[in-house]
Amino acid sequence: MLQTPAVSRSGDVPVENLTQFEYLALNSPLNLADGHARQELTPAQSKVIGELPDMFAEAAERPVAEIEREACDMFFTALGQRSHPSAGDRVLSCYSSSLAMEIYARSLVTGTDAIALIHPTFDNIPDILRGVGLRLVPVEEEQIHDADLTPELLASVGAVFVTTPNNPTGRVLGEERLRRLAEQCAEHDVVLTLDTSFRGFDPDAQYDHYEVLEASGCRWVVIEDTGKLWPTLELKIGWLAFSANAGLPLAKIHSDILLGVSPLILLLVRRFAADAAEGGLTDLHRFIAENRAVLRTRLADVPDTWFVDEHSRVSVDRLHVGSRLGLDVWSALRSHNLYALPCQKFHWARPSEGDHTLRIALSRSPLSIARAGQALRSVLLEDG
Structure with a gap:
């Protein structure tokens, strides 16, 4: 079903997906969108x-496969995924x-x-999945x-797709639910x-998923990402891991799209992952x-508002703006050069x-x- 592009109350900003909202915020000093x-x-x-500079020289000299394996092992292990398959x-x-999602969908x-x-x-x-012609069944x-x-x-259906921790x-x-779903x-x-x-961001999400998945015998695919964790100016890696019995042409389609990723970025990920494991x-x-505490404290006494995800530990928070429309609040914030993300399109x-979030x-x-x-706070009190 086609959806009408969202338009702010001022009527001047038609957008068709969340990334376009995020793009509008990129040059703002108060970008709280992406x-x-x-x-x-x-x-x-x-x-x-x-x-x-030293990493650049190392990346130029060493075999890429060796660097890739080290980065993969360090990253996965730092996040508790000791049973992951090898890079x-x-x-x-x-x-x-x-890009990993696009390869998976194709x-x-x-x-x-x-x-x-x-x-x-x-x-x-959902946009990437629909883009290759898949019919989506909401769960x-x-x-x-x-x-x-x-x-x-x-x-x-031929697949079940779960985002965990979910965004937003x-x-x-949890481990028992993953086991049963698998x-x-x-x-x-x-x-x-x-x-x-x-x-x-959440220790509860760092039990060994791969051990559970492998023990179940199911066909599985996991998309991992370094891009949300560290401020590396969009230098990042997305990993596409899959079971031996996945039965999907993942490697072939991966090779249709790219030869490989930069060994310099792999070395950077390895070093940041090592720091993460050592207390980072x-x-x-x-x-x-x-x-999160600062934000919630600033808004604690604003009438007709509340934070939706009380126990969330991820790097985003959802605010319910009561009877107001989230898109109208977004428009008002934009006049302060402040950007957040209206939530309609998460509910695809x-x-x-x-x-209203x-x-x-x-x-x-x-x-x-x-x-x-x-x-x-000022915008919400003015509009309250």
Whole structure:
């Protein structure tokens, strides 16, 4: 079904997806729209950046496959994924998680015409899946987390797609739920697909998913991402991992699109992942929690507003703006040169369910969060 482009109250900004909203915010000093990491480097990370000339020389001299394997092992292990398959065999390196998603979608459509997709989630996932001709069947987040999928649903699709932690809700698929979902997918020969791009923010998402998936015997694909964790100016890797029995032409389609990724970026990821394992991840969790607290404190007494995802640990937070329309609040914020993200398009099957919420990015400097919280408070009180 075609959707009418969203237009702000001022009527001058037609946008058709969340990324276009994010693009409008890129040059603003108060960009709280996209979920990419834009905070300052830590001292340890600054030291890594200072070694870029040495890393460039190393990348030019060493075999790319060796660097790729080291980066993959360091990143996956730092996030608790010790049972991951090896790079170059069943882990394909991509420029971004969106490219990994495109490769997955083009592979999946060779074997099925339908996929069950978590609802809500970031809209580039349904857009990419629809773009290759797949029919999307919405599965509510509560159903995935609280109950078995029905045999009728599983018989009607070739894959089930879950974002965990979910964007924007932050909800994590727990180990027992993943085990049961994988068992169901194995029983029905359905490909279980996970997007774990926000895994690094929540320790509850860092149990060994690959151990669970491999034990189930199901066909599986996992999309991993480094781009949300570290402020590396969009230097990132998206990884596409898959089971030996996936039965999809992932490697072939990967080779149709790219030869490989930069070994320099792989070395950068390896070094940042090593820092994460040595305490950087704990520091990141503390940083995001402190920014979340600042934002919530600034808005705590604003009437007719509340934060939707009470227990979320990911680097975004959703604010319900009560009777106001999120798009109208977005327009008012824009006059302050402040950008957040209206949430209609996360609800890709029923956009009206996001009419009254905004998603606010937290991977920013504490000063930016404080200033944005004050501006948001002023706008909401004026409109209250």
